[in-house]
Amino acid sequence: MRIKSIDIKNFRSYYGENNHFEFSDGLTLILGDNGDGKTTFFEALEWLFDTTSERANISNVSEMRKSKLEIGERDEVYVAMTFDHDGEKMVEKSFSITKTGHDTYSVSNASYHGYETNGIERESVDGKLLITRCYDSFIRRFSMFKGESDLSVFDNAASLKTLVDKFSDIHKFDGLVANTDSFEQKANKALLQEMKSDDKISKETKSLDLQMTRLSGEILQNKEDIKDKKDAIATFSSNLNKLEQCQETSEKYRDVQERLKTKTAKRNQLMAIIKRKDYNHCLLDEYWVLAPFGDILTEFKQKCAALSKEKRIQEKNFDKQQAAAKAKLETIKEIQGALVNGATELPWYLPNQETMEDMINDHICKVCGREAPEGSEAYNFMVHRLEEYRAHIEAKCEHDAKLKSIDEESLFKNDYITELHSLSISLSGPEESKIFGISREINDWLGLVALRKNEMKEVEDEIQDLKDEKARILIQAGNVSESLLESQFNDIKGWYEQRERASVRLSQLEDELKNNISKMEELKEQMNNLNPANSQVKILKKVHKVLEEINKAFSRAQKDNLRRFLMELEKRANEYLDKLSANDFHGTVRLIQTANDSTEIHLYSSNGTEITNPSGSQKTVMYISVLFAISDFTQEKRDEDYPLFFDAATSSFGDTKESDFYNVIDKIDKQCIIVTKDFITRGKVREEDINKLTCSVYRIKKVDGFDQTNMATIRTTINKIK
Amino acid sequence: MASITNNEKILQAVLLDEKLMEFGGYTSEDIGNIYQAMDSDNYVISTVAQIINRTSEGAAERELWKEINDYLKRNV
Numbered sequence: 016m017r018i019k020s021i022d023i024k025n026f027r028s029y030y031g032e033n034n035h036f037e038f039s040d041g042l043t044l045i046l047g048d049n050g051d052g053k054t055t056f057f058e059a060l061e062w063l064f065d066t067t068s069e070r071a072n073i074s075n076v077s078e079m080r081k082s083k084l085e086i087g088e089r090d091e092v093y094v095a096m097t098f099d100h101d102g103e104k105m106v107e108k109s110f111s112i113t114k115t116g117h118d119t120y121s122v123s124n125a126s127y128h129g130y131e132t133n134g135i136e137r138e139s140v141d142g143k144l145l146i147t148r149c150y151d152s153f154i155r156r157f158s159m160f161k162g163e164s165d166l167s168v169f170d171n172a173a174s175l176k177t178l179v180d181k182f183s184d185i186h187k188f189d190g191l192v193a194n195t196d197s198f199e200q201k202a203n204k205a206l207l208q209e210m211k212s213d214d215k216i217s218k219e220t221k222s223l224d225l226q227m228t229r230l231s232g233e234i235l236q237n238k239e240d241i242k243d244k245k246d247a248i249a250t251f252s253s254n255l256n257k258l259e260q261c262q263e264t265s266e267k268y269r270d271v272q273e274r275l276k277t278k279t280a281k282r283n284q285l286m287a288i289i290k291r292k293d294y295n296h297c298l299l300d301e302y303w304v305l306a307p308f309g310d311i312l313t314e315f316k317q318k319c320a321a322l323s324k325e326k327r328i329q330e331k332n333f334d335k336q337q338a339a340a341k342a343k344l345e346t347i348k349e350i351q352g353a354l355v356n357g358a359t360e361l362p363w364y365l366p367n368q369e370t371m372e373d374m375i376n377d378h379i380c381k382v383c384g385r386e387a388p389e390g391s392e393a394y395n396f397m398v399h400r401l402e403e404y405r406a407h408i409e410a411k412c413e414h415d416a417k418l419k420s421i422d423e424e425s426l427f428k429n430d431y432i433t434e435l436h437s438l439s440i441s442l443s444g445p446e447e448s449k450i451f452g453i454s455r456e457i458n459d460w461l462g463l464v465a466l467r468k469n470e471m472k473e474v475e476d477e478i479q480d481l482k483d484e485k486a487r488i489l490i491q492a493g494n495v496s497e498s499l500l501e502s503q504f505n506d507i508k509g510w511y512e513q514r515e516r517a518s519v520r521l522s523q524l525e526d527e528l529k530n531n532i533s534k535m536e537e538l539k540e541q542m543n544n545l546n547p548a549n550s551q552v553k554i555l556k557k558v559h560k561v562l563e564e565i566n567k568a569f570s571r572a573q574k575d576n577l578r579r580f581l582m583e584l585e586k587r588a589n590e591y592l593d594k595l596s597a598n599d600f601h602g603t604v605r606l607i608q609t610a611n612d613s614t615e616i617h618l619y620s621s622n623g624t625e626i627t628n629p630s631g632s633q634k635t636v637m638y639i640s641v642l643f644a645i646s647d648f649t650q651e652k653r654d655e656d657y658p659l660f661f662d663a664a665t666s667s668f669g670d671t672k673e674s675d676f677y678n679v680i681d682k683i684d685k686q687c688i689i690v691t692k693d694f695i696t697r698g699k700v701r702e703e704d705i706n707k708l709t710c711s712v713y714r715i716k717k718v719d720g721f722d723q724t725n726m727a728t729i730r731t732t733i734n735k736i737k
Numbered sequence: 738m739a740s741i742t743n744n745e746k747i748l749q750a751v752l753l754d755e756k757l758m759e760f761g762g763y764t765s766e767d768i769g770n771i772y773q774a775m776d777s778d779n780y781v782i783s784t785v786a787q788i789i790n791r792t793s794e795g796a797a798e799r800e801l802w803k804e805i806n807d808y809l810k811r812n813v
Contacts, residue, residue, distance in 0.1 A: 187743060191792055198788075198802055205806075557813040558806065565785055568757035572750040 016100040016149050016657050017686050025077040025092040025112075026059045028052045028717065028731040036733065038658075038688060042681050042710035045690045048698055052715050052731035053690040057161055057662040063094040063108050064155055066143045071110030071122035082727035084114040091124075100149040104131040106142045150657065153181070157642070159660040163490045163631060163667055166638040175606070175614040178645055179580065188573035195566040202559040209555050215548040223542045230535050237528035244521040249609070251514035255507065256627065264628075268488050268500040275481045278474055285471040289464055302453055309451045312442055319439035322432045333426040340421050344414060363407040371401040487667055490631035581606045581614060584644050591640035594679045596633075598671050602626050604637055616641055631667035636676070639664070646685055658686035665693060674704075681708045705736065712736040744771050744789050751785050780812040 017040065024032040029052065036045070047053040062075065076092050084090065093109030106129040113121050129145035130137050157178060160166055168174050180186050210220040297303045366374070366382065374381050375397050378388050387393035489497065547553065588604045595601075602618045609615055618626040618637055629637065646659065665673050673693055680687060694701050705712055714734045721728040751757070752768050761781030768774055774786035784805060791801050 187747065191747065191788060194788060194792055194798055194801065197798060198805060201802055202806070554810055554813060558809040561781060561784065561809055561813060562805075564757055564760045565751075565781065565788070568751050568754040568785070571754055571756075572747070576750060 016098055018658050018688070019097045019099060019103075021060070022093075022095045023056070023059050024094075025080045025090060026062075026075055026094055027055045027077060028079075028729050029055065029059065030077045030079040030730040034731070034733055036713060037711070037735075038686065039711045040686055041683065042687045042689065042708075044677075044694070044705075044708070044710055044712045045688065045715060046692070046694050046700060046712060046736075047690070047715040047731075048692055048695050050729075051717050053692065054161070054662060055731065056715065057159075057660065057690055059094045060096075060660065061159070061161075063096060063106065064146055064150060064152075064159075066127075066146050066152070069108070069125050069127045069143070071112075071125040073112070073120060073122055076112050076120070076122075077730075078726040079728065079730050081112070081114070081120060084112070084120075086114050086116060089113040098149070102132045104145060104149065105129060106145050108142060153177070154657050157645075158657045160664060161662045162486070163635045163664060166635055166642075166664075169616055169638050169641060173613050175616060175641075179577070179584070179614060188569065188576060192566075192569045192573050195562065195569045199559070199562045199566040202555065202562045206552070206555040206559045209549065209552045210542075210545065210547060213547045213549045213552055216545040216552075219545055220542070223538055223545075227535065227538045227542070230531055230538065234528065234531045234535060237524055237531060241521060241524045241528060244517050244524060247517045248514055248521065251510050251517065255510050255514065264488055265500045268485065268497075271481055271485045271488060275478065275485065278478045278481060282471060282474045282478060285467050285474065289467050289471070292460060301456075303457055305450055306454045306457050309447070309454050312447055312450060316439045316443065319432075319436045323436040326427060326432045330426055337421050337424065341418060344417055344421075363404060366400075368401065368404050368408075371397060371404060375401065483666070487631050490634065490667055577608075581608070584641070584648070587644035587647055588637075588640045591643045591679075592636060595636045595640060595676055596672060597675050597679075599632075599675075601633060601636060602629070604640060606641075632665075632669070632672055635664065635667060636672075643683065643685070656685075658688060660688050660690075662690045663692070664689060665691065677708060681710050700736065702736075744793050747789050748774060748786060751789070752782060757781065757785075780809060783812075784809060 018038050020038065021036045022032070023029040023034040026034075036043075045053065045056060071092075080090060080092075089111055091109055091111050093107055095105065095107035095109075097103065097105045106127075108127045110125040111123050113123065115121050127142035129140045129142040131140055131145065132138075156168060157174075207220065207224055211217050211224070213220070294303070370381070374387070375394065378394060379386050380393055380397065385393060387397060488500075543556075585604060585606045588606075592601050592604055602620050605617045605619050607615050607617055616637065618629050618633065620626055626633070642659065646656075665676055668676060677693070680689070694704055700714055712735070714736050715731050716734070718730045718732055721730075748771050749768070752763075752774070753765060758764070761779055763777075763779045763782055767777065767779060768782060769777070771786055771790055774782050775790060777783045777786070787805060787808065788801065791804065796804075
């Protein structure tokens, strides 16, 4: 199978339908930083290849697409792949999503279909059947690797045996060996039957056959018991070895776990501090809304003070003007009251109006006692005097009115400025201090939050480092489970004792088997030495002997074939190992057959010492070398060639090893798709390093400007670099 | 052709077994290809070739047993 292209629509961060990848026959790199969509790409493929479920899953829908759907609107989610496998084929898994309410969605129309070209016709086929036929789960298990730890599939000895069986010619012997085994038994049965019917040797034959049947049962039981004991011893030894080898790893693991727990608690604590204040509530409940009011109040106070000052200046000037006006009036009055000779005249109100009128009416001056008849000078004087009096009264009224007018005149008819000033003064002091306090409180809080966020980022970085370290430890530990690493070695004594007991029993069983086989040989010899009267027995005896020898030859050929295949596989694996780790110590791969015909991968130093605890990168390169070697064999049989997918396969590699790895894999004649964050430094692709490679390279990246807390703003874009 | 190639490989792998050669009294030169082996006068060579060829043709085990048993009874 060779993948030609993959299209993804609205699957998680792959928003929209312009998500297209094309693949060459060799290596294709898909580069992305953390969170750019590497694992999502891998999981999109896993979803496509998952033949166990066709159900639509809302969690696979792009959050961005969901957020942009209108109520009632529908769109589809799919992952599609075109590939060559005995002609061009296509498989697509899809479903529809409809927005049914403000925050509710429904999924429907789940479909899993495929197409294949049959001659010139393009036929629609069941997608599940197509994938099962062209890329079944067994093959996927050995061609899709998510992280280095997935490669530990080879830690299971049965896995390699199954692979070898599938990709070598070994299985072709299985039927032949089974047939010759059956023929040998049938020939033996026919022979025994004939011997039992021969009068001359019937009795001895029956007796020997009975003994041989019983002995065969015992031998079979011996063999089964020996196998069980060997398996048990191997299991105990393996566990004890793992425990011994992993003691240091286990301590490191528990240390990392402990630190991880502490850091996680610290992060939660910081998170709780950061989230302690709800800003929406603070706006009103804690008057944060007044925070900008401090500056406004200051400006208001300044303006009020300026206005008040201006008012006072203007009022002072006005008062001066008023005083001047009043003084002028008084001056005029004084000038009016002066006599010609400078003597002080009588007050104008003496005599008063009543006295004056009385004297005029009586025609007598009651001041001097002289008569003043009408028309006389004295009379006219008094009339004139009365007129003057009246004029004075009028002038006084006018003067008083003017004074009153001056007194009543005011520059500012309202007290607004005063009121404003009073307000300004009233807002000063504690109120002003309180408002400035809010601003300070907010600034202090935001400063604290910023500090805590920085602290949290550091803690999160530390947590990530610890997680990476934990992953490295688990890779180093191989197929040792986390629970085993967490164990405190309490079981070790019990396992040693059980292994010892099993070893003693194994020794006894092996002796019993040896003894029984020896007895069986004797019985066979006795049976063979019987001299039948019937010539047919002689013929059947020869037939049995021929088939027995042929059966043994087929069995030996089968084992020899497997041995030669494993030798060739080992040779090719070591060639890859040498290339992939050219500048690093890498040892030698050995494929070792176990008692139960499984095959285990081991790493040895050239001086013959087994490297029992290889580093994570050594182990990864070792497994990839075996994988490539197996792949070589599959490639020789074109109909069973498969692409290899790796997600973050080189996370334990150093720079040099990484460079060697890509230089080799770049030239490999095999379809290989690697999703990685290698070649990216501080968010930028190292173009110089990329340009050294000949393979296709894609850069996937989440679009800038996303909201760190909102998944609906995350979208992966695809850019073909070369 | 692929099937013939595989059959030839298996034939060589089995018949070149030293113990079987000693038992059957033949040499590597006596083997030939699968069809020559089936026609061989040596019943060990012929039996092995028949088992390989008929199994690859999909012959049933019971049917093949009868053929092989009859052949050997006639020729040993």
